[in-house]
Amino acid sequence: xxxxxxxxxxxxxxxxxxxxxxxxxxxxxxxxxxxxxxxxxxxxxxxxxxxxxxxxxxxxxxxxxxxxxxxxxxxxxxxxxxxxxxxxxxxxxxxxxxxxxxxxxxxxxxxxxxxxxxxxxxxxxxxxxxxxxxxxxxxxxxxxxxxxxxxxxxxxxxxxxxxxxxxxxxxxxxxxxxxxxxxxxxxxxxxxxxxxxxxxxxxxxxxxxxxxxxxxxxxxxxxxxxxxxxxxxxxxxxxxxxx
Amino acid sequence: xxxxxxxxxxxxxxxxxxxxxxxxxxxxxxxxxxxxxxxxxxxxxxxxxxxxxxxxxxxxxxxxxxxxxxxxxxxxxxxxxxxxxxxxxxxxxxxxxxxxxxxxxxxxxxxxxxxxxxxxxxxxxxxxxxxxxxxxxxxxxxxxxxxxxxxxxxxxxxxxxxxxxxxxxxxxxxxxxxxxxxxxxxxxxxxxxxxxxxxxxxxxxxxxxxxxxxxxxxxxxxxxxxxxxxxxxxxxxxxxxxx
DNA sequence: TCAAAAGTGTTCGATATACACCCATGC
DNA sequence: GCATGGGTGTATATCGAACACTTTTGA
Numbered sequence: 398x399x400x401x402x403x404x405x406x407x408x409x410x411x412x413x414x415x416x417x418x419x420x421x422x423x424x425x426x427x428x429x430x431x432x433x434x435x436x437x438x439x440x441x442x443x444x445x446x447x448x449x450x451x452x453x454x455x456x457x458x459x460x461x462x463x464x465x466x467x468x469x470x471x472x473x474x475x476x477x478x479x480x481x482x483x484x485x486x487x488x489x490x491x492x493x494x495x496x497x498x499x500x501x502x503x504x505x506x507x508x509x510x511x512x513x514x515x516x517x518x519x520x521x522x523x524x525x526x527x528x529x530x531x532x533x534x535x536x537x538x539x540x541x542x543x544x545x546x547x548x549x550x551x552x553x554x555x556x557x558x559x560x561x562x563x564x565x566x567x568x569x570x571x572x573x574x575x576x577x578x579x580x581x582x583x584x585x586x587x588x589x590x591x592x593x594x595x596x597x598x599x600x601x602x603x604x605x606x607x608x609x610x611x612x613x614x615x616x617x618x619x620x621x622x623x624x625x626x627x628x629x630x631x632x633x634x635x636x637x638x639x640x
Numbered sequence: 641x642x643x644x645x646x647x648x649x650x651x652x653x654x655x656x657x658x659x660x661x662x663x664x665x666x667x668x669x670x671x672x673x674x675x676x677x678x679x680x681x682x683x684x685x686x687x688x689x690x691x692x693x694x695x696x697x698x699x700x701x702x703x704x705x706x707x708x709x710x711x712x713x714x715x716x717x718x719x720x721x722x723x724x725x726x727x728x729x730x731x732x733x734x735x736x737x738x739x740x741x742x743x744x745x746x747x748x749x750x751x752x753x754x755x756x757x758x759x760x761x762x763x764x765x766x767x768x769x770x771x772x773x774x775x776x777x778x779x780x781x782x783x784x785x786x787x788x789x790x791x792x793x794x795x796x797x798x799x800x801x802x803x804x805x806x807x808x809x810x811x812x813x814x815x816x817x818x819x820x821x822x823x824x825x826x827x828x829x830x831x832x833x834x835x836x837x838x839x840x841x842x843x844x845x846x847x848x849x850x851x852x853x854x855x856x857x858x859x860x861x862x863x864x865x866x867x868x869x870x871x872x873x874x875x876x877x878x879x880x881x882x883x
Numbered sequence: 884t885c886a887a888a889a890g891t892g893t894t895c896g897a898t899a900t901a902c903a904c905c906c907a908t909g910c
Numbered sequence: 911g912c913a914t915g916g917g918t919g920t921a922t923a924t925c926g927a928a929c930a931c932t933t934t935t936g937a
């Protein structure tokens with residue numbers, strides 16, 4: 398029996414998680430990108446937050462850990478959606494150099510399990526010092542990122558639709574506690590990249606008992622004030638068990 | 641920089657693929673299980689076909705390789721659907737002992753990327769000698785399997801529904817080239833675990849232009865002979881681009 | 884002639900789509 | 911008073927669900 402990694406065709410690899418955290422800002426989905434704390438020649442070092450996994454954690458735990466370091470939030474909703482395993486993903490020597498500095502290991506093969514998570518875009522983030530900056534960037538205007546992170550984001554944007562189909566409640570993690578019908582509609586439009594008729598959308602909302610209208614309205618807007626709604630998780634869960 | 645795996649909390653792991661190959665037999669979905677060629681004390685060593693990944697292949701390639709060794713078929717349709725990463729999945733010492741014999745490596749952490757694939761159940765399989773036996777087993781009567789293979793199959797059975805929604809064509813990989821309406825209906829019933837009304841199902845089929853009725857009928861059956869249909873991929877693709 | 888499975892239409896309710904005007908507010 | 915976005919109803923098409931009897935064939 399050998400314990401090496403070179404003299405047998407089977408190999409050990411490093412395994413990471415990368416998190417696509419989406420937020421919603423008026424019209425567009427945004428994604429949380431971090432800047433590496435280690436120096437690189439150019440400033441173009443925005444990437445998805447992520448980490449190699451620890452010995453005693455599974456990838457769900459690793460993703461929670463990454464998200465907690467990123468936002469300070471303890472239990473974020475998340476979902477594993479795809480693994481990215483091409484040997485080519487470490488084809489860029491700059492990426493490998495950064496990895497080896499960041500993790501003090503020689504790394505020639507790295508696969509990643511990608512996670513999708515959601516966060517209210519105005520939420521104050523409690524950022525661990527390992528990141529130089531953390532910024533929301535609109536998904537339709539992303540910088541070029543290392544590894545296959547651009548591809549990971551694109552896959553995530555398809556995945557969120559499936560997620561919403563199975564669990565519409567997740568959308569409300571992207572909206573303020575009190576939101577208007579227009580905000581919810583624009584969120585649907587951003588997620589599905591599709592326009593929705595205003596009247597039909599109101600009707601659809603009326604059919605969702607778990608979206609409850611409040612008496613409160615917008616203030617200080619230079620047009621007719623919109624009604625606020627809130628998401629009622631108890632009603633939502635009741636409904637789910639019925640179906 | 642170190643190259644070891646013990647003195648840093650980040651670790652290298654072994655990565656495998658495991659394949660859930662589904663087949664359909666009159667009424668039920670079945671899954672292809674293999675028997676390990678290495679000896680174990682009891683005969684209970686049926687498991688999902690799988691393999692550690694090679695150095696220069698991604699997991700899609702590894703899954704194709706496993707499937708080819710299993711069936712002799714070169715290009716099987718497959719889909720990555722979930723990774724299983726719990727450190728507990730190697731909690732059973734028997735499983736680890738088998739792994740280390742099979743792969744001549746000390747293995748304490750093993751994650752797997754699970755794939756779903758489909759095969760006509762009557763297809764003659766060209767089985768590589770690495771497997772002692774390869775058998776179809778109905779999914780509602782599976783033996784206890786090593787690692788988390790039972791859980792992987794259960795997850796696969798949920799996943800196939802999503803797959804069918806996005807790509808109905810895959811269902812026809814489970815049926816003979818010529819099939820009857822009842823066969824297709826029973827396949828839907830097996831996949832969705834739900835009964836379908838016969839008349840409504842015929843109407844639904846009539847709406848799928850890519851299912852074309854043939855003049856041929858069953859022969860030698862002791863009841864009214866059923867019409868055969870076939871799946872027309874060209875019509876199917878035309879339809880897809882229209883939507 | 885019997886058993887066994889094939890085949891066939893209509894009605895109903897729910898859901899999605901298309902579409903145009905008045906309302907409230909701040910400036 | 912005007913610009914801005916909020917809010918509302920009806921008609922139509924589409925889709926899924928419920929439901930019962932006749933046909934064909936071999937034994």
